[in-house]
Amino acid sequence: MASFKSASQESAAKRIGSFLAKLVKHQIFIPIAALLILVIFNLIADPSFFAISLDQNSLGNPVFSGYLITILDNASELVILAIGMTLVTAASGGQDISVGSAIAISGSVMLRVLCGTNSRPEVLQAPIIVAFLVCCVVAMLFGAFNGTLVAIFKIQPMVATLILFTAGRSVAAWINKNELPIISDASFGYYGNFIPGIPIPTPIFIAVACMILIALVLKFTNLGLYTQSVGINANSSRLNGIDPALIKFITFVILGLCVAVAGFIKVSRFSTINYSVIAKDIEMDAILAVALGGNALNGGKFNMGASILGAYVIQFLTTTLYKFNVVSSALPAYKAVVVIILVVLSAPIVRDKITETWKKLAPVKIAKEAS
Amino acid sequence: MLLQKSAKERNPLMNRHSISDTNILLYITFAVFVVMYAAAIIFLGSGFLKPQTFFSILNENAALIILSCGMSIVMISGGIDISVGAVTALVCMSCAVNLDFNGGSVLTAILLALFVGLMFGLVQGFLVAYLEVQPFIVTLAGMFFAKGMTTIVNSTQFNVVHEGFQKLKSTRINIPGMGSYNKLGIVVPAYVEIGVIVAIITVVVLFMVLRWTKLGRNFYAVGGNSQSANMLGINVKRTKFLAHILCGLLAGIGGFVYFLHVGSGSPSHASGAEMNAIASSIIGGTMLTGGVGNIIGTFFGVLSLSTIKNIVSSLGLDEAWWTNITVAAMICLFLLIQSVVLSRKNKNKL
Amino acid sequence: KAAPEASKDATAASVEPAAELIKVGIINNDPNESGYRTANDKDMKATFTKESGYEASFAYSLKNDEQIAAAQKFIQDEVDYLLISAAGTSGWDSVLKDAQAAGIRVILFDRTIDADESLYEASIVSDMALEGKTAVDWLASQNLETYNVIHIQGVMGSSAQIGRTGALDEMVAANDKWKLVTQQTAEWNAETAQQIVQAVIDSGKEFNVIYAENDDMAKGAVAALDKANISHGVGKDVIVIGFDCNKWALEELLAGNWNYDGQCNPFQAAYIDTIIKDLEKGTAPAKKVVIMQEKGFDASTITQEDVDKYGI
Amino acid sequence: MQDGAILEMRGISKYFPGVRALHDVDFTLHEGEIHALMGENGAGKSTLIKVLTGVYSKDAGQICIKGSSGSVSIRSPEDAQKIGISTVYQEITLCPNLTVAENMYIGRTKGSLTHWKKINTEAGKLLDSLGIPASPTMQLSSCSIAVQQMVAIARAVDMECKVLILDEPTSSLDDQEVSKLFRLMLDLKAKGVGIIFVTHFLDQVYEVCDRITVLRDGKLVGEYVIGDLPKVQLVSKMLGKELDDLSGIQKNADEIYVGRTEVPVFEAIQLKSSANIKPFDFAIYRGEVNGFTGLLGSGRSECVRAIFGADKTTGGTIRIDGKKARISKPLDAMKHGISYLPEDRKRDGIVGDLSVRENIILALQVMKGFFRPFSRAQAEAFADEYIKLLDIKTASSDTPIKSLSGGNQQKVILARWLLSNPVYLILDEPTRGIDIGTKVEIQKLVLKLAAEGKSITFISSEIDEMYRTCSRLIVMRDRRVVGELRGEDLTQNKIMATIAGGD
Ligand SMILES: Nc1ncnc2c1ncn2[C@@H]1O[C@H](COP(=O)(O)OP(=O)(O)OP(=O)(O)O)[C@@H](O)[C@H]1O
Numbered sequence A: 001m002a003s004f005k006s007a008s009q010e011s012a013a014k015r016i017g018s019f020l021a022k023l024v025k026h027q028i029f030i031p032i033a034a035l036l037i038l039v040i041f042n043l044i045a046d047p048s049f050f051a052i053s054l055d056q057n058s059l060g061n062p063v064f065s066g067y068l069i070t071i072l073d074n075a076s077e078l079v080i081l082a083i084g085m086t087l088v089t090a091a092s093g094g095q096d097i098s099v100g101s102a103i104a105i106s107g108s109v110m111l112r113v114l115c116g117t118n119s120r121p122e123v124l125q126a127p128i129i130v131a132f133l134v135c136c137v138v139a140m141l142f143g144a145f146n147g148t149l150v151a152i153f154k155i156q157p158m159v160a161t162l163i164l165f166t167a168g169r170s171v172a173a174w175i176n177k178n179e180l181p182i183i184s185d186a187s188f189g190y191y192g193n194f195i196p197g198i199p200i201p202t203p204i205f206i207a208v209a210c211m212i213l214i215a216l217v218l219k220f221t222n223l224g225l226y227t228q229s230v231g232i233n234a235n236s237s238r239l240n241g242i243d244p245a246l247i248k249f250i251t252f253v254i255l256g257l258c259v260a261v262a263g264f265i266k267v268s269r270f271s272t273i274n275y276s277v278i279a280k281d282i283e284m285d286a287i288l289a290v291a292l293g294g295n296a297l298n299g300g301k302f303n304m305g306a307s308i309l310g311a312y313v314i315q316f317l318t319t320t321l322y323k324f325n326v327v328s329s330a331l332p333a334y335k336a337v338v339v340i341i342l343v344v345l346s347a348p349i350v351r352d353k354i355t356e357t358w359k360k361l362a363p364v365k366i367a368k369e370a371s
Numbered sequence B: 001m002l003l004q005k006s007a008k009e010r011n012p013l014m015n016r017h018s019i020s021d022t023n024i025l026l027y028i029t030f031a032v033f034v035v036m037y038a039a040a041i042i043f044l045g046s047g048f049l050k051p052q053t054f055f056s057i058l059n060e061n062a063a064l065i066i067l068s069c070g071m072s073i074v075m076i077s078g079g080i081d082i083s084v085g086a087v088t089a090l091v092c093m094s095c096a097v098n099l100d101f102n103g104g105s106v107l108t109a110i111l112l113a114l115f116v117g118l119m120f121g122l123v124q125g126f127l128v129a130y131l132e133v134q135p136f137i138v139t140l141a142g143m144f145f146a147k148g149m150t151t152i153v154n155s156t157q158f159n160v161v162h163e164g165f166q167k168l169k170s171t172r173i174n175i176p177g178m179g180s181y182n183k184l185g186i187v188v189p190a191y192v193e194i195g196v197i198v199a200i201i202t203v204v205v206l207f208m209v210l211r212w213t214k215l216g217r218n219f220y221a222v223g224g225n226s227q228s229a230n231m232l233g234i235n236v237k238r239t240k241f242l243a244h245i246l247c248g249l250l251a252g253i254g255g256f257v258y259f260l261h262v263g264s265g266s267p268s269h270a271s272g273a274e275m276n277a278i279a280s281s282i283i284g285g286t287m288l289t290g291g292v293g294n295i296i297g298t299f300f301g302v303l304s305l306s307t308i309k310n311i312v313s314s315l316g317l318d319e320a321w322w323t324n325i326t327v328a329a330m331i332c333l334f335l336l337i338q339s340v341v342l343s344r345k346n347k348n349k350l
Numbered sequence C: 001k002a003a004p005e006a007s008k009d010a011t012a013a014s015v016e017p018a019a020e021l022i023k024v025g026i027i028n029n030d031p032n033e034s035g036y037r038t039a040n041d042k043d044m045k046a047t048f049t050k051e052s053g054y055e056a057s058f059a060y061s062l063k064n065d066e067q068i069a070a071a072q073k074f075i076q077d078e079v080d081y082l083l084i085s086a087a088g089t090s091g092w093d094s095v096l097k098d099a100q101a102a103g104i105r106v107i108l109f110d111r112t113i114d115a116d117e118s119l120y121e122a123s124i125v126s127d128m129a130l131e132g133k134t135a136v137d138w139l140a141s142q143n144l145e146t147y148n149v150i151h152i153q154g155v156m157g158s159s160a161q162i163g164r165t166g167a168l169d170e171m172v173a174a175n176d177k178w179k180l181v182t183q184q185t186a187e188w189n190a191e192t193a194q195q196i197v198q199a200v201i202d203s204g205k206e207f208n209v210i211y212a213e214n215d216d217m218a219k220g221a222v223a224a225l226d227k228a229n230i231s232h233g234v235g236k237d238v239i240v241i242g243f244d245c246n247k248w249a250l251e252e253l254l255a256g257n258w259n260y261d262g263q264c265n266p267f268q269a270a271y272i273d274t275i276i277k278d279l280e281k282g283t284a285p286a287k288k289v290v291i292m293q294e295k296g297f298d299a300s301t302i303t304q305e306d307v308d309k310y311g312i
Numbered sequence D: 001m002q003d004g005a006i007l008e009m010r011g012i013s014k015y016f017p018g019v020r021a022l023h024d025v026d027f028t029l030h031e032g033e034i035h036a037l038m039g040e041n042g043a044g045k046s047t048l049i050k051v052l053t054g055v056y057s058k059d060a061g062q063i064c065i066k067g068s069s070g071s072v073s074i075r076s077p078e079d080a081q082k083i084g085i086s087t088v089y090q091e092i093t094l095c096p097n098l099t100v101a102e103n104m105y106i107g108r109t110k111g112s113l114t115h116w117k118k119i120n121t122e123a124g125k126l127l128d129s130l131g132i133p134a135s136p137t138m139q140l141s142s143c144s145i146a147v148q149q150m151v152a153i154a155r156a157v158d159m160e161c162k163v164l165i166l167d168e169p170t171s172s173l174d175d176q177e178v179s180k181l182f183r184l185m186l187d188l189k190a191k192g193v194g195i196i197f198v199t200h201f202l203d204q205v206y207e208v209c210d211r212i213t214v215l216r217d218g219k220l221v222g223e224y225v226i227g228d229l230p231k232v233q234l235v236s237k238m239l240g241k242e243l244d245d246l247s248g249i250q251k252n253a254d255e256i257y258v259g260r261t262e263v264p265v266f267e268a269i270q271l272k273s274s275a276n277i278k279p280f281d282f283a284i285y286r287g288e289v290n291g292f293t294g295l296l297g298s299g300r301s302e303c304v305r306a307i308f309g310a311d312k313t314t315g316g317t318i319r320i321d322g323k324k325a326r327i328s329k330p331l332d333a334m335k336h337g338i339s340y341l342p343e344d345r346k347r348d349g350i351v352g353d354l355s356v357r358e359n360i361i362l363a364l365q366v367m368k369g370f371f372r373p374f375s376r377a378q379a380e381a382f383a384d385e386y387i388k389l390l391d392i393k394t395a396s397s398d399t400p401i402k403s404l405s406g407g408n409q410q411k412v413i414l415a416r417w418l419l420s421n422p423v424y425l426i427l428d429e430p431t432r433g434i435d436i437g438t439k440v441e442i443q444k445l446v447l448k449l450a451a452e453g454k455s456i457t458f459i460s461s462e463i464d465e466m467y468r469t470c471s472r473l474i475v476m477r478d479r480r481v482v483g484e485l486r487g488e489d490l491t492q493n494k495i496m497a498t499i500a501g502g503d
């Protein structure tokens, strides 16, 4: 009897072991594990981290607040950029480092259209939707510029986008002649903050909409197959009728669109812009999000969900560090340590080792329990 | 019988000396640099005619040259290191604190610089080579870490007053026959700083290492195709490890040269230097995809990049935004020339 | 050559300004950094024109090393004066020595640097420490029971950050009633400032003062307060302090949403102009270091005139 | 260790996720012998070699080498080289960015410096002596795949070694090169080197080998002295069943195609491409199988690439079903019902990280359109159908194609093009690296497709194969079409003569 029991337990343990091994091997495991680690850490350190309360804001509208809401809210732009960055990375095997600058440009364009010639208009000079569309077109044009350099002229993405990275913020300043446009119309602020009566920050909705959109696109078109195929082997792809240059170009244009949306949220948050610091260093975070999602930065296969989770991990981490009041200037050092721990844990070699030890340990544990 | 034609007859192409990708990119860089400088002399005149303008470029960029060399090496071996700028700042700050507050000497400062660089190289190299984590992420974390550590070491900026160091810092090597008259009619000799000598030695040594040593060739092989390199009997992991160590060490040396040039510690030192180093390497013909590159090219890459900036500041642009836009446009032009020439060459090959 | 003669024959030059333009190389931070910088750059541009006898070249960068490289270039281009608003305080002495050797005179504006006084003719700067002290003194005069301060710093190591932080740090160290709820750098960035304040709000910690080292960051902080329905401004829960006197910031003050704004005067060009004219005449500047006149504005006393006059 | 044994492997096992690549395999290599390692695609030959040379770590087993007591641990190809094992892997494993000479010497020279002059002259000598048409200073990536293969061989045989491993070295070589290689192998054998030789060409095995080890499904079938094992038995040992009769393959009567007047399915007039071939005329009719033949590098591949639009066409006209058409990129050709199976599978064929399923449906999917992806179930069904049809050995249709054995990768690519149901199918070396059983299957398949009315162009380095399947051969020399053979001209002798350019 006893021996039977232990045998069945052993096989159960094996099953659990192999399930875990499979899970651990799966790409999305990395950001999930990272999130879990952060959640557990916060739970132990201070459970109130997860409290969400319904308050009224200064306009008297009900709003949810709490760290979780803050994380979801603040991660929105990053999530949107991570979507585009994942596609660019997959198809071209490189990264776009100009997204921060491009956000400055698209934000500047948006405000320029809304403000007209006067930098501090009483009323909006154009409907927001028009401004947004113009801003989309401009951002996609800049995306197309990067895309052309990469796809047609075969310049490596990081260098090709270095051009816009260098010029972008100056272009943004030039668009508004260095004026500081400020929008006083409250409705413009809805998109970066709250829509009256809805207690959840609007950027969350926009981010979710983008996620749904990309999920639909990936499901109902071959974008995923084409980008991956081009990223893995452009030669083969061409011989199968895919135009690698076109696909690379398209991913950059899509990233341009993502930039426009992110830029819209950013300028809406404060109804104004600061050319030199808006979306500062966001390119690094966006790339980090892709990498934390376990995607290879030299192109090929990708997992969009993992990238998006990666973006949330970054914001979660940042907010956690703020919460624990880490000495501001030393903050990057802590971030670095966490990132390193995460990527090391997710390194295939390390994960293989972990599964191995787990497999070895599991029967021992069961045996102990049985005896 | 007829099937026994000699190999040469059968393949008409084989006798043609083919220029490798590495070399053609180098030629392009060199040519564009010369043309650009000549154009600057012709159209912008005075300043560019003076030898010291060129030497100033060297003085200002000695550290960047060294950092870019390290960057080129990791890039050739198929990786990237974006921590070098932040490591430079950390090196400066550590050395400054060591000299002024901890009673260090120039020697201890140099050792400290090398140590810091080496440690970054070791750890990053280990993670990249042996745990196979993507180099971009490892070194991004390295950059964050170095940034944080710099302010942990000391959060404000200050000039170093240490005497021995000041002496070293103000040592100038005059170049005979290249001086020029100043406004007051006195001859100002042309000079380079010690850092330039270090940089040139680095360039020459590394050029030889990459060209003639086994290790150097292994960098190319691993960058070209690491799987193949492994099967050719090259220890890929060790090679990558060494590339990062070398890059780290060069970041240490470059950091000290930077320190010697500015003579101060500050958290904002060398910010963005990694991007300049990457851009210089690429302008000099190193490919981010690995396996292609040349140190001499990198050297000219740095010079080209800063000449571009110099030209822009001499253009007398009236609005601030033109500065960056023009710099970007010129980089763009440069890359386009490179790209077009390269694709022409590849077309001819077929 | 012509240049040495011109400086020897200084009187001629000043009598007939159109004949011999004075070459100035102006090294500034990028004007898109902030409203302050934009105003400062405009002021310089408006002053150093051909009409007033100058041939000005500009170089912009937020990076110290790029600025130094630009300075070297101006030296080789043989400008007569080098006007510098340094991005960082350190690392300038060697290039200043080169300028001296080349017979080029240096005038610092807006920002001091850490170098021997003999290396420059004059410096026209804001006293950031004083700005900080004025603000902190104003805050102390509010006689709050306790001071729980959220301190949002600028880019670490910039002279504005050092000066404005120093005053607050001193007060906190010296006084038990003053506490820092958090002290973080937002690097002049409104978004980051918002995140920092948001984190404090989410944590439920008590605070009643926001000390932001510039207007942008104060704006970010206030956005976070608005979201959480924490009142701020005159007679409200939280005191908001900013710096730079952007016009929109002073309007916030006028509306009673903020409490205090420290001025940072960007208009140094006129001073520099006089000094150069003096130097050309052969007279040394009256004062080597000119400290800009600066005020602090209290929301309860500010007027529309102040906004129009001092807003930038 | 056995007497005279130079290498002994005992109880070797190697598992990949979902695949038992090797299970308890023994292998013994004697001094001065050529030992054939045989088996179907996916039998585990390459895996055994990679385990031996330290590319993969083994899950169980021991390796003993003469000269070192006890079992040795080989953890990397570097270790293997040090012990005296020199290897040519199945997939060419050289560095494309380095020169030919450097590829021959890197990783195996002593000292820490590279003597360029020395390696260039030595490489030059070696290349000349082996008749390899490449100069030492050429960048490897500009060499054809055959030349690369020969460079890899040159590198391996030049090494001072006790054991030489050749994993399908002959798959892209022509007869001349092969016989040169065999002479080399015999030389080395005389010097006491043990050679492991993997190939799917049975004739070659019987020409040079002394002993055969057969693997099937990762397990050892047995070790035989060559004289004891006739071909037929060897094949049945490999396949685990009798081979279908080769004589069953009968090409269509060719006479009917001579001087036919109907409109060709595809016709090219003075077609020229950026790949530097002389303009050529070409036509293919419904239900016809024809082929390009010629020496290595004579431009066969370039011709078909031009037809498919894989290289940029720079002149000439194309008619499809008599109507003028423009093919400027592969997609145009695909839309006209043309399919092309490229010769360099690794570079132009597979999309390594994608699954077998995605690789199979890729071409059809592209033709169907960007906005109309196949449903998962549909893709699954297609994949399963062809995995079964071509007997592709894969753990599942989700496995990334790069972890399949070489021959099975080839089958996947074939499946891809069959699935797209072409009118005109171009096969450039479709049987390269495919085992004898499947080879026969493929030849049959080609003829079956032709019988169904499809047109096929077939290129193979094995004249035999061409001879058996094609009813018309276009002969190429020096990038020029020099003749066309059909009907009774289609004899081995005539073909050789035309290729060589003799009249
Ligand atoms: N890296 C890998 N990951 C997973 N499976 C693998 C890997 N390499 C080989 N396999 C599997 O191991 C089995 C044996 O493959 P191997 O390459 O040794 O075959 P082979 O005998 O060389 O065949 P071929 O004649 O086609 O080259 C195959 O089923 C293959 O799918």
Ligand SMILES: Nc1ncnc2c1ncn2[C@@H]1O[C@H](COP(=O)(O)OP(=O)(O)OP(=O)(O)O)[C@@H](O)[C@H]1O
Binding pocket: B013, B349, B350, D142, D143, D144, D145, D146, D147, D172, D294, D295, D296, D297, D298, D299, D300, D301, D302, D303, D343, D461
């Ligand atoms: N850029 C190039 N530089 C040098 N040689 C080249 C270049 N391109 C092609 N060749 C040579 O041209 C020859 C034509 O190659 P191709 O692939 O057409 O030969 P093939 O007749 O198909 O023979 P196989 O497929 O058996 O190699 C090759 O031998 C190759 O060496």
Ligand SMILES: [Mg+2]
Binding pocket: D045, D046, D047, D090, D405, D406, D407
């Ligand atoms: Mg094989």
Ligand SMILES: [Mg+2]
Binding pocket: D300, D301, D302, D343, D428
């Ligand atoms: Mg061919």
